[in-house]
Amino acid sequence: MDGRGWPSPRGWRHRSRFLCRLATRDLRVCILRRVDDLKGKVALVTGSSRGIGRAIAIALGEAGADVVVNFLRRAAEAQAVESEIRQFDRRCFNIQANVSSASDVERLVRECEERLGAIDILVNNAGISRPQKMEEISERDWDDVVAHNLKSCFLVTQAVLPGMRARHWGRVVNLSSVAAQVGGVVGPHYAASKAGMLGLTHYYAARLAKEGVTVNAIAPALIETEMVLSNPNARRENIPVCRFGLPEEVAQVAVMLVRNGYMTGQTVNVNGGWFMS
Numbered sequence: 190m191d192g193r194g195w196p197s198p199r200g201w202r203h204r205s206r207f208l209c210r211l212a213t214r215d216l217r218v219c220i221l222r223r224v225d226d227l228k229g230k231v232a233l234v235t236g237s238s239r240g241i242g243r244a245i246a247i248a249l250g251e252a253g254a255d256v257v258v259n260f261l262r263r264a265a266e267a268q269a270v271e272s273e274i275r276q277f278d279r280r281c282f283n284i285q286a287n288v289s290s291a292s293d294v295e296r297l298v299r300e301c302e303e304r305l306g307a308i309d310i311l312v313n314n315a316g317i318s319r320p321q322k323m324e325e326i327s328e329r330d331w332d333d334v335v336a337h338n339l340k341s342c343f344l345v346t347q348a349v350l351p352g353m354r355a356r357h358w359g360r361v362v363n364l365s366s367v368a369a370q371v372g373g374v375v376g377p378h379y380a381a382s383k384a385g386m387l388g389l390t391h392y393y394a395a396r397l398a399k400e401g402v403t404v405n406a407i408a409p410a411l412i413e414t415e416m417v418l419s420n421p422n423a424r425r426e427n428i429p430v431c432r433f434g435l436p437e438e439v440a441q442v443a444v445m446l447v448r449n450g451y452m453t454g455q456t457v458n459v460n461g462g463w464f465m466s
C-alpha cells in the first residue's frame with residue numbers, strides 16, 4: 190500500500206492475476222455446467238425404444254431437453270422410455286415411424302414440431318444389422334440395410350435441417366460404427382452403410398459450420414445391446430478392454446457433442462480400443 194491506502198504496483202499485479210484466475214474459473218464453471226443446461230431444447234432420437242438410442246434419449250432428457258422417442262415396432266418399450274424421461278419433468282412423446290420411408294419421416298417431423306416445437310437436436314441412431322456371410326448377401330439384403338441405416342440418416346437430416354439453419358442453431362449426431370473403419374463383424378452391406386454416414390457427416394459439417402449447426406459422428410464397437418448380443422460373430426475378445434461397452438458410455442459422448450459448439454465434422458470412437466485413430 191502507498192500512503193493513500195492504494196495498493197502498490199506489485200499489489201495491482203497480484204490483484205489483476207487474482208481477478209483473471211477468478212474469471213477463468215467462472216468460465217470453466219460455465220463450460221462444465223451440468224444438470225439441465227439443455228433446457229428449452231427439443232431433441233429427436235431415432236430408434237430410441239431400446240439399446241443405444243434409449244440411453245441417449247434418457248441422457249438428453251436428464252440434461253434438460255424435451256425428447257421425441259421414435260421406434261419402428263416396439264411400442265411398449267418406447268412407452269417405457271417416454272415414462273422414464275417424463276420423470277425428469279420433461280415433455281416427451283413417442284412416435285412410431287419407419288425412418289427409411291420419406292412419407293413416415295415427413296409425418297414424424299411434423300408431429301414432433303406440432304407437439305414439442307422445432308427440433309434443435311437430431312440423433313440419427315435407428316439402424317439394423319444383418320450378420321451374414323458376404324457370399325450370401327442378396328440385393329434385397331443390401332437395399333434393406335442401406336435404407337434403414339443410411340437413407341434414413343439422409344431423410345431425417347434433410348427434413349430437420351431447414352429449421353436448424355433458419356434458427357442458426359442445431360446439433361446432429363450420427364451413429365456410425367467401427368465397421369466403417371475396420372470392416373467389422375456384420376457384413377459389407379452394414380460396413381458400407383456406416384461408412385456412408387461418415388460421408389454425410391463430413392459434407393453437412395463442412396457446409397453448415399458457419400451457420401451454428403454442428404454435425405458429428407460416433408463410431409461405437411460392440412455395445413451391449415440386442416444388436417450385438419444376437420450376433421454370433423461379436424466376441425468380447427475382439428475388444429482390447431475385454432468387455433462389451435455400455436449404451437450409457439455412448440450416451441455420455443452424444444451429450445458431450447450436443448453441448449459442444451466447437452466440435453464439428455468429427456468421428457468420436459467409443460470402441461474399447463478396437464480401432465485407434
Ligand SMILES: NC(=O)c1ccc[n+]([C@@H]2O[C@H](COP(=O)([O-])OP(=O)(O)OC[C@H]3O[C@@H](n4cnc5c(N)ncnc54)[C@H](OP(=O)(O)O)[C@@H]3O)[C@@H](O)[C@H]2O)c1
Pocket residue numbers: 235236237238239240241242259260261262263264266286287288289314315316317318337338341364365366367408409410411412413414415416417
Ligand atoms: N450395438 C453396437 O455395438 C453398435 C456398434 C456400432 C454402431 N451401432 C449403431 O448404433 C445404433 C443403435 O444400435 P443398437 O445396438 O442400440 O441397436 P438395437 O438394440 O437393435 O436397437 C435398434 C433401434 O432402432 C430402431 N429402428 C430400427 N430400424 C428403424 C427404422 N427404420 N425406423 C425407426 N426405428 C428403427 C429399433 O426400433 P424397434 O425397437 O421398434 O424395433 C430400435 O429402437 C444403430 O445405428 C447401430 O448400427 C451399434
